Structure formats: structure tokens, C-alpha cells
Amino acid sequence: MYRSHTCGELRISDVTKEVTLAGWVQTVRKFGAITFVDLRDRYGITQLLFGEELNAQLDAQPLGREFVIQATGKVSERSNKNANIATGEIELAVQSFKILNKSAIPPFTIQDDTDGGDDLRMKYRFLDLRRNAVKKNLELRYAVNRSARNYLHENHFMDIETPFLIKSTPEGARDFVVPSRMNPGQFYALPQSPQTFKQLLMVSGYDRYYQIVKCFRDEDLRADRQPEFTQIDCEMAFVEQEDILNMFESLIKRIFKDVKNIDYTEQVTRMTWEDAMWQYGNDKPDIRFGMQIANLKSAFLKGGKIQATGELINGAGFGVFDNAETVLAIAAPGCSEYTRKQTDELTEWVKRPQIGMQGLVYIKCNADGTYKSSVDKFYTEDKLKAIADAAGARAGDLVLILAGREERTRKATSELRLEMGKRLGFRKEDEFKLLWVMDFPLFEYAEEENRWVARHHPFTSPKPDQIEVMINNNPLIENADKYLEHPYSNIKANAYDMVLNGNEIGGGSIRIYQRELQEKMFAALGMSEEEALHKFGFLLGAFEYGAPPHGGIAFGFDRLCSILGGSESIRDFIAFPKNNSGRDVMLDAPSSIDDKQFDELQIKLNLKG
Numbered sequence: 141m142y143r144s145h146t147c148g149e150l151r152i153s154d155v156t157k158e159v160t161l162a163g164w165v166q167t168v169r170k171f172g173a174i175t176f177v178d179l180r181d182r183y184g185i186t187q188l189l190f191g192e193e194l195n196a197q198l199d200a201q202p203l204g205r206e207f208v209i210q211a212t213g214k215v216s217e218r219s220n221k222n223a224n225i226a227t228g229e230i231e232l233a234v235q236s237f238k239i240l241n242k243s244a245i246p247p248f249t250i251q252d253d254t255d256g257g258d259d260l261r262m263k264y265r266f267l268d269l270r271r272n273a274v275k276k277n278l279e280l281r282y283a284v285n286r287s288a289r290n291y292l293h294e295n296h297f298m299d300i301e302t303p304f305l306i307k308s309t310p311e312g313a314r315d316f317v318v319p320s321r322m323n324p325g326q327f328y329a330l331p332q333s334p335q336t337f338k339q340l341l342m343v344s345g346y347d348r349y350y351q352i353v354k355c356f357r358d359e360d361l362r363a364d365r366q367p368e369f370t371q372i373d374c375e376m377a378f379v380e381q382e383d384i385l386n387m388f389e390s391l392i393k394r395i396f397k398d399v400k401n402i403d404y405t406e407q408v409t410r411m412t413w414e415d416a417m418w419q420y421g422n423d424k425p426d427i428r429f430g431m432q433i434a435n436l437k438s439a440f441l442k443g444g445k446i447q448a449t450g451e452l453i454n455g456a457g458f459g460v461f462d463n464a465e466t467v468l469a470i471a472a473p474g475c476s477e478y479t480r481k482q483t484d485e486l487t488e489w490v491k492r493p494q495i496g497m498q499g500l501v502y503i504k505c506n507a508d509g510t511y512k513s514s515v516d517k518f519y520t521e522d523k524l525k526a527i528a529d530a531a532g533a534r535a536g537d538l539v540l541i542l543a544g545r546e547e548r549t550r551k552a553t554s555e556l557r558l559e560m561g562k563r564l565g566f567r568k569e570d571e572f573k574l575l576w577v578m579d580f581p582l583f584e585y586a587e588e589e590n591r592w593v594a595r596h597h598p599f600t601s602p603k604p605d606q607i608e609v610m611i612n613n614n615p616l617i618e619n620a621d622k623y624l625e626h627p628y629s630n631i632k633a634n635a636y637d638m639v640l641n642g643n644e645i646g647g648g649s650i651r652i653y654q655r656e657l658q659e660k661m662f663a664a665l666g667m668s669e670e671e672a673l674h675k676f677g678f679l680l681g682a683f684e685y686g687a688p689p690h691g692g693i694a695f696g697f698d699r700l701c702s703i704l705g706g707s708e709s710i711r712d713f714i715a716f717p718k719n720n721s722g723r724d725v726m727l728d729a730p731s732s733i734d735d736k737q738f739d740e741l742q743i744k745l746n747l748k749g
């Protein structure tokens with residue numbers, strides 16, 4: 141027996157017990173004739189006391205950091221108690237010990253505040269994983285996993301594995317490919333998600349499926365994306381959108397309860413995609429705070445109509461507004477007393493390349509009811525008041541206005557809103573706000589290719605009342621400039637995203653389940669009949685054998701964990717993550733392979749450049 145107890149287990153009630161512990165040496169402190177050692181394992185830290193009688197053995201076999209040792213002795217009460225750790229009232233008076241294995245000096249300290257930089261910690265991730273901070277994250281991840289599994293199991297979902305070596309399933313990214321030795325010149329793709337498999341399982345009658353599963357997408361790694369990531373992937377048959385929304389908001393609420401002990405009893409807010417874009421400037425709004433965007437002027441089509449034509453701001457001779465495609469405003473509460481320095485700093489902030497604006501106009505809504513603005517020259521106080529009112533500003537607020545091209549301005553205003561929300565303390569880490577964003581456009585227009593692409597994926601169904609529009613109209617876009625006038629640009633999808641504190645944590649849709657409509661969808665995306673058959677013949681075929689109505693959703697498991705753990709980085713919640721260049725620096729992967737492997741695969745490298 142290596143140990144009778146763990147290093148996190150012993151309490152004052154265990155005093156006088158004979159026990160054996162095993163673990164890693166965290167610290168060694170020598171005080172004259174006696175030596176203290178903090179012994180660590182996954183469960184905690186216990187202080188070991190080595191008396192004088194062990195000095196000779198300690199001299200002969202000195203202990204170092206991260207040595208693995210076993211110690212037997214008696215639990216005794218500590219004179220100097222440590223209230224910070226669970227075992228802090230006791231120590232182990234060691235009678236005998238044994239070094240089970242030595243350790244080289246670790247390249248960084250195994251502590252919460254380690255001295256190791258990111259790269260070093262990743263290279264020695266097996267040591268980094270010993271740190272409490274990282275362990276806590278993995279424990280949280282496991283708690284989320286268990287909570288999800290329990291909930292889904294209780295609701296009759298079956299965990300069914302689907303293959304990793306498959307044929308491409310487009311979800312908008314590039315595939316990772318794997319050469320096949322037995323089929324020279326042919327390749328598998330790693331799944332971007334189990335999408336088509338879970339739909340086939342619905343056809344097979346497994347009406348509630350789930351999997352906590354790896355997905356692979358060969359994307360350029362924008363901040364905090366991983367080439368392989370984990371989804372809680374779910375699908376249900378005989379459901380409408382409402383059934384899915386209810387089932388899965390309850391899943392997330394259950395996870396909140398199990399993992400964070402939060403009772404999220406309120407109904408999850410629902411918002412159309414159009415409202416999200418219009419009021420918050422993006423499709424995953426953080427609704428922990430208001431500060432909605434006021435559209436002073438916009439080219440953006442809402443319900444097919446231009447909503448704000450600019451009558452409030454046009455014609456005052458201020459060219460920036462007069463000539464802009466879009467003018468948007470937000471009201472920052474309580475900021476009317478910003479100094480010149482502060483408004484200048486905000487102006488610099490919006491001019492940063494990531495935000496890309498030319499400048500920032502402000503109106504100070506003074507507490508005494510007067511108005512002061514950077515464009516006083518052009519607008520009377522009455523006009524300024526009218527604009528501030530439109531932005532929902534009250535006395536004491538600062539109205540911030542951006543102008544420019546539609547898309548960029550909307551994005552910038554959305555960023556500015558988030559930034560101000562952060563600066564004003566409205567984005568609290570311990571406050572959780574869920575939101576369903578619904579009714580996304582079914583199609584997006586890809587300018588470079590002059591064709592439609594699926595906004596979600598090609599298996600998403602249109603809203604039932606818009607199926608006709610899809611079937612009865614030719615997808616061809618004759619005039620690229622006027623794609624917004626094509627009936628397809630107004631078709632809404634039976635799709636929904638779940639948003640948590642401004643992050644998309646899940647997304648799904650009610651699927652197409654009729655062959656004819658699925659074929660029409662492929663055609664709408666510019667796929668020829670042969671191409672559709674070649675890529676998706678199996679699915680089209682399956683739809684001919686009694687496919688039930690179905691729909692589903694997938695949650696980004698890593699992201700969900702990081703938000704619940706109060707961290708921006710999903711890497712912190714993955715045991716062995718890749719870095720920003722998609723490398724595993726511990727394994728040094730990817731790497732080249734042996735000539736023999738190339739031979740077996742009958743592949744010859746011909747690297748360009």
C-alpha cells in the first residue's frame with residue numbers, strides 16, 4: 141500500500157492515527173534539528189515534520205522540490221496552525237520515509253503565482269498541470285461535463301460515438317485531412333462536427349442523441365481558438381424550435397446550478413438577430429447592461445426598410461455626418477464630466493486600427509440641463525438635445541457618436557459599447573446573462589464568389605413560411621450590387637444561438653429533412669447536382685427512407701468552461717492545448733514524418749516556397 145490517506149484528507153479528529161502519505165515535495169524548510177516538508181498531491185497539502193532522529197537519513201538522501209516520497213507517521217496537532225489550508229490544524233510526525241522517485245529541478249515554481257512564462261509552462265505542461273490554478277480549471281471542466289451528462293441522461297439522450305475518420309462535412313472552415321495508406325491517394329477528413337452523423341442517427345430512430353466530442357477545424361487561429369475543440373453536441377427528433385430552446389436552456393441552467401450553485405430561474409431572454417444587430421451592433425450582445433445603440437442614420441435594412449434616414453443630423457453643414465452612410469450613438473451613463481483628456485483618449489481608442497474609425501463626436505449632457513459638444517459649431521443646443529434624447533441619454537450622460545461605412549461603424553460602435561461597459565464596471569464576472577438570438581438570415585452573400593453561402597450550415601431549414609420563397613426563386617444574383625434586393629437575402633433560418641455575457645456558447649437549428657428541399661439548398665449554394673451527390677449522396681439517400689423532423693444544437697464546451705471559470709482564455713481549461721500557431725510545444729507537433737511513412741502512403745512532398 142503506497143498511502144492510507146491523501147494529502148488533503150487529515151483533520152484534527154485524526155490526531156494520534158498512524159498514517160502513510162505519498163506525494164510531491166512542495167517545499168523543504170530546515171529549522172535547526174527539525175525539517176518541515178509540505179507534501180502535495182491532487183487533494184491538497186499536508187505538513188510533514190521530520191524530527192532529529194531522521195537527520196542522518198535526510199543527509200544521506202536529501203529531499204528536493206518535486207521529489208515523490210512516501211512518509212509514515214502519526215497525525216499530531218500543530219502548534220502553529222494554518223487557517224488557509226484544510227489540513228492546517230495538523231501535521232504528520234514522520235517516523236519513516238522513502239524516496240519513491242527523484243525530480244530534476246523544475247523549470248518554474250509549482251505555485252499559483254508561478255515564475256514560468258506561457259511558453260515554458262506549455263512546454264512542461266505536465267508540471268503546469270500540477271499547479272492548483274490549472275487543476276481548479278480542469279476540475280471545473282469535469283464538473284460541467286458531469287452535470288451535462290447527468291441532465292442529458294435524465295432526459296433520455298443517448299451518448300453515441302461517431303467516427304473521426306470521415307469525409308468532409310463543411311461547417312465553413314477548412315478540413316484537416318488524413319492520408320489513407322490502404323487507399324493510396326485518398327484522404328479522410330477529420331470532422332468539423334458530427335453534424336451529418338447526428339442527423340443520420342435521427343433517421344435511424346435514436347431520437348435523442350448527445351456526445352461530448354472533439355471537432356477539428358483548420359482555421360487561422362484568431363485569438364483563443366483551438367484547431368481541435370470540444371462540443372456538447374445534441375440532436376432531437378420530433379421537435380420544433382420551441383422544444384429545443386426549452387430543453388437546452390434548462391441544460392445550461394442545470395450546469396449553472398451544479399457548477400456555480402446559481403439559481404437561474406428567469407426565462408432566458410430572446411432576441412431576433414435583426415434586433416441584436418440593430419440595438420447592439422453584433423449578433424452576440426452582452427445584455428448585462430443597456431447602452432443600446434441609437435441609429436441616427438443607417439443604410440442597414442431592417443425588415444427590408446431603411447430605419448433611420450438621418451433627419452436629425454443631416455443638413456447642419458457637418459460634412460462628416462452629412463456624407464456618412466451610417467451614424468450611430470450610445471449614451472455612457474454618468475460620464476458627462478469627462479475631461480478633454482478623457483475624450484481625447486477615447487478618440488484615440490476608436491482610431492486604433494482594430495477599431496478603424498476616423499474620429500469620435502461627443503455630446504455632454506450636463507447635469508444643469510445644458511449641452512456641450514465637439515460639434516457645437518454645427519448644431520444648436522436644441523438639436524444637440526434632440527440627438528441626445530434619441531440616444532436615450534439623461535442629464536449626466538455622455539453621448540458618443542461614430543460615423544462612417546455601415547458595417548465598420550456598426551462593429552466599432554459595438555466595440556465602443558463593450559469597452560465603455562467594461563470601464564464603467566457593467567460587465568461583472570460573477571453575473572451571468574443568457575440570451576437566445578434567433579431568426580438569423582439563412583444565407584449570406586459572398587461577394588468574392590458572387591454566390592450565396594449558408595450562414596449556419598447547409599442543413600439548416602428556412603422558416604416554414606419561407607420555404608416557398610426558397611423553392612420558387614432562382615438563386616442566381618444578377619446584379620451583385622443589389623443582392624439585398626434578392627428574395628433570398630430576406631429568408632430567415634430556423635436557427636438559434638445561445639449567448640452568455642456577450643459570447644456565443646452554442647448554436648443550432650431545425651434541420652431540413654426532405655430530399656427535395658435539401659437538394660434545393662445545395663443548388664442555392666451553387667453546388668451542381670453531381671457535386672451534391674458526390675459530397676452528400678448518403679444524406680440525400682437517407683432522407684428518402686423516413687427521415688423524421690429533427691433539430692439540434694452544439695455548445696462550445698471549452699468556451700462555456702472558461703466563462704464559468706471567469707477567464708478569457710479557453711486554453712486554461714484544456715489539459716493539453718495548442719498555441720496560437722496551432723502547435724503543441726510539448727510534443728513539438730506538428731512535425732515531419734519518416735521517409736518510410738511517406739513511402740507507405742505513396743506520398744511525395746513538393747513544398748512550395
Ligand code: ASP
Pocket residue numbers: 311332333334335374647648649692693694
Ligand atoms: N454542427 C453545428 C456546429 O458545429 C451545430 C448544430 O447545428 O447542431 O456549429
